[in-house]
Amino acid sequence: MSNKPSIPKGTRDFLPEVSLRREFIFNTIRDVFKKYAYAPIETPSMEKLSVLTGKYGEEGDRLIFKILNSGDFLNKATELEDSRKLSFQIAEKALRYDLTVPFARFVVMHQNEISLPFKRYQIQPVWRADRPQKGRYREFTQCDADVVGSDSLIYEAEYICIYDEALSNLGIKDFTILVNNRKILAGFADVIGQADKFTDMCVAIDKLDKIGEEGVRKELGERGIPGDAADKLFKLISFSGSNQEKLDFLEKELVSSEEGSLGVQEMREVLDTYSYFDSYNGTVEFNLLLARGLTYYTGTIYEVKANGVKVGSIGGGGRYANLTGVFGRPGLSGVGISFGADRIYLVMEELGLFEDMPSISAKALIINFGEESRGASLQLLNEMRKAQIAVEYYPEKAKMKKQFSYADKKGIAYTIMIGSEELESGKYQIKNMSSGDQESLSAEEIVKLLTD
Amino acid sequence: MSNKPSIPKGTRDFLPEVSLRREFIFNTIRDVFKKYAYAPIETPSMEKLSVLTGKYGEEGDRLIFKILNSGDFLNKATELEDSRKLSFQIAEKALRYDLTVPFARFVVMHQNEISLPFKRYQIQPVWRADRPQKGRYREFTQCDADVVGSDSLIYEAEYICIYDEALSNLGIKDFTILVNNRKILAGFADVIGQADKFTDMCVAIDKLDKIGEEGVRKELGERGIPGDAADKLFKLISFSGSNQEKLDFLEKELVSSEEGSLGVQEMREVLDTYSYFDSYNGTVEFNLLLARGLTYYTGTIYEVKANGVKVGSIGGGGRYANLTGVFGRPGLSGVGISFGADRIYLVMEELGLFEDMPSISAKALIINFGEESRGASLQLLNEMRKAQIAVEYYPEKAKMKKQFSYADKKGIAYTIMIGSEELESGKYQIKNMSSGDQESLSAEEIVKLLTD
Numbered sequence: 006m007s008n009k010p011s012i013p014k015g016t017r018d019f020l021p022e023v024s025l026r027r028e029f030i031f032n033t034i035r036d037v038f039k040k041y042a043y044a045p046i047e048t049p050s051m052e053k054l055s056v057l058t059g060k061y062g063e064e065g066d067r068l069i070f071k072i073l074n075s076g077d078f079l080n081k082a083t084e085l086e087d088s089r090k091l092s093f094q095i096a097e098k099a100l101r102y103d104l105t106v107p108f109a110r111f112v113v114m115h116q117n118e119i120s121l122p123f124k125r126y127q128i129q130p131v132w133r134a135d136r137p138q139k140g141r142y143r144e145f146t147q148c149d150a151d152v153v154g155s156d157s158l159i160y161e162a163e164y165i166c167i168y169d170e171a172l173s174n175l176g177i178k179d180f181t182i183l184v185n186n187r188k189i190l191a192g193f194a195d196v197i198g199q200a201d202k203f204t205d206m207c208v209a210i211d212k213l214d215k216i217g218e219e220g221v222r223k224e225l226g227e228r229g230i231p232g233d234a235a236d237k238l239f240k241l242i243s244f245s246g247s248n249q250e251k252l253d254f255l256e257k258e259l260v261s262s263e264e265g266s267l268g269v270q271e272m273r274e275v276l277d278t279y280s281y282f283d284s285y286n287g288t289v290e291f292n293l294l295l296a297r298g299l300t301y302y303t304g305t306i307y308e309v310k311a312n313g314v315k316v317g318s319i320g321g322g323g324r325y326a327n328l329t330g331v332f333g334r335p336g337l338s339g340v341g342i343s344f345g346a347d348r349i350y351l352v353m354e355e356l357g358l359f360e361d362m363p364s365i366s367a368k369a370l371i372i373n374f375g376e377e378s379r380g381a382s383l384q385l386l387n388e389m390r391k392a393q394i395a396v397e398y399y400p401e402k403a404k405m406k407k408q409f410s411y412a413d414k415k416g417i418a419y420t421i422m423i424g425s426e427e428l429e430s431g432k433y434q435i436k437n438m439s440s441g442d443q444e445s446l447s448a449e450e451i452v453k454l455l456t457d
Numbered sequence: 458m459s460n461k462p463s464i465p466k467g468t469r470d471f472l473p474e475v476s477l478r479r480e481f482i483f484n485t486i487r488d489v490f491k492k493y494a495y496a497p498i499e500t501p502s503m504e505k506l507s508v509l510t511g512k513y514g515e516e517g518d519r520l521i522f523k524i525l526n527s528g529d530f531l532n533k534a535t536e537l538e539d540s541r542k543l544s545f546q547i548a549e550k551a552l553r554y555d556l557t558v559p560f561a562r563f564v565v566m567h568q569n570e571i572s573l574p575f576k577r578y579q580i581q582p583v584w585r586a587d588r589p590q591k592g593r594y595r596e597f598t599q600c601d602a603d604v605v606g607s608d609s610l611i612y613e614a615e616y617i618c619i620y621d622e623a624l625s626n627l628g629i630k631d632f633t634i635l636v637n638n639r640k641i642l643a644g645f646a647d648v649i650g651q652a653d654k655f656t657d658m659c660v661a662i663d664k665l666d667k668i669g670e671e672g673v674r675k676e677l678g679e680r681g682i683p684g685d686a687a688d689k690l691f692k693l694i695s696f697s698g699s700n701q702e703k704l705d706f707l708e709k710e711l712v713s714s715e716e717g718s719l720g721v722q723e724m725r726e727v728l729d730t731y732s733y734f735d736s737y738n739g740t741v742e743f744n745l746l747l748a749r750g751l752t753y754y755t756g757t758i759y760e761v762k763a764n765g766v767k768v769g770s771i772g773g774g775g776r777y778a779n780l781t782g783v784f785g786r787p788g789l790s791g792v793g794i795s796f797g798a799d800r801i802y803l804v805m806e807e808l809g810l811f812e813d814m815p816s817i818s819a820k821a822l823i824i825n826f827g828e829e830s831r832g833a834s835l836q837l838l839n840e841m842r843k844a845q846i847a848v849e850y851y852p853e854k855a856k857m858k859k860q861f862s863y864a865d866k867k868g869i870a871y872t873i874m875i876g877s878e879e880l881e882s883g884k885y886q887i888k889n890m891s892s893g894d895q896e897s898l899s900a901e902e903i904v905k906l907l908t909d
Contacts, residue, residue, distance in 0.1 A: 017501060040846075049469060051522075053463065086809035
């Protein structure tokens, strides 16, 4: 093959610099998950197709990558004229589409091995056959924390802390954690007399950012919600004030809706619990416009935005009352959040937060002067590595210019030269590559300098 | 769906305890890779099928998991009666089968963005449609380090160090790093007059462990190598002695073979370079029986075995003279090694090395006594988390027995009780769950105790 090779549309190679930054993002989020007592699990990349089908809506089903059965897959196939029907006959497995459905499947399968409430985090890739565009890929890594088996609102408050602490630890200074409660939205539907149009209402509100108030009003109309109900709705969701003022306002406005009142009460408890916790850089905003579209959420919902950077939401999540029902284990409530690592990367890049990241390379390069100083060079290499210093010995006696350019390109901080003079004196030349300063040090002194 | 859900054959869920151990293995290996100045890269899980096909032999090709094209994949399909032919018409992508071919593809695609020699590590899952059996899975994680663009034997010596240091850091005390050189094997083929049967000879020798000397002799015969040549071969490969003695023996025996002599010279340099480095727990054995079967290696080859534990090799690798030629970039030599994380896990489990692993859970659980002590509990929770202590507050006022059993099952070291008496005195009861000892401490003292 002499054609230049390429990779599938919507997928990415990550060069060392980017991989290290991604590693930093994952590690930072992981450390915070652990501090809040979440434990890791891993699930297979492939799930049985039957586990995934029907869980993500019709559109979602189309975006699932199916894996062709091995061997003579045609031997049971009859639907040779219909791609969709045939696909179910020749593909029994599919790639994970998100981490939530596999988590629900995991909880049901392992219910006798785990104790409830079960708190897990999971940082693994997912795959979607979506049309690729800026910031949207066919393979991307999700970072999720969820707890299943408790209705306690403590967790809801703690997820605000987790977002706040993780994003602050990443160096992001200005972001907003939006919270709302789907029961409050149900209350809106109740008091505007459109209880049966709850989902339509949520889907329309969810688009406010994209299509504006006029657009939402139009969509509400198309979905059968009359103009006077829309007026009432906008009067409610447009209320502005502090989080406390919103609670007081809604307590009165939703008094006639049982579900709405419960939502207000829940939100009050979440915010009260959160008030006991130190906050870092994030602002918590009780946002009446937050709806999270068509999703299966039933209580508190979250969305996180970096302010002043146009990349959309960098996190989201919420409470789902019946997480595992679809796998035959009803009655388990779950709540969880997700971090959007790719968008967080874009935010950090735009804010210049990667500029102070540690070098991707060795701290020092021992220049190769050939046979004469080979022994001394290998000894020094050994001493430095024993002291846990990341160091390289240039692999062959190349031109000085080439060796220095290697150090330069890899961002190596120091070069060490052991020529014949240095061999005699036992003092090696060490050069700081950014300042250009050079000094003569013994092996021991070099180890000390680079360990401090 | 009321059937109990399941996962595809040959794949695995990992519960928290196992996930944490795996994380420990990956982190330990990663840290050593970094110390030797390897930088991470990531490649997509899916490669174009054309990138993978023909790289792993006929058997390998059959074991590649293909991904069904999205949408109306039948519209270009004509081979509706032949599964194999049809698969190439309806699947353009496939799951990564190893990390070496994607690495070669990566080097060619990004040759203008990287500088040579390019040292990378990669820790990612791979997929093979193999028949599952103990220790063999259809999805498993490979941990590879490779360098491309240099012929220097320094790297060969360093890979011995990397194996030695990483496995020692994992706590494994008794293991052997076997090394040999494919050029020496070519020398054997030369001097027994079977130069054209080199590959057959390697394939047969590679089975010695499994089928014994008689079996190998039989296979050599079947592959057209006559009995007297086999006698000569066994005389050579049966030589026993120290690594140095083997070198001296082979230097004489292979003097008539140019390639064999070069192999001996290379091995001598690798072992000499390695002699400058401190060794940890591993024994380095120049092993004339090591062949690495059908693989594309051309120089030094490695295989690592844990002694006294029957799990097969826990690592392997070697030099391949023309890594990227198949992607249209000839002349780049590569050398690399791989760690078998699943088998390393089995070794560590058998040796009881996971027994001292840190708890998977929070360090402390604050018992939930309900409304009265909610404020004090949340304040303590906040103080402890500010001090970076992993701590949980039980999510609801449940029976004591249930709360203590939760702490017990999760291996939480301390429980903290804040009842009405404690509220009044400001001194909380803290109980060491393993000793049963209990004492009264202020919030500040608790933080201090659990930070030390």
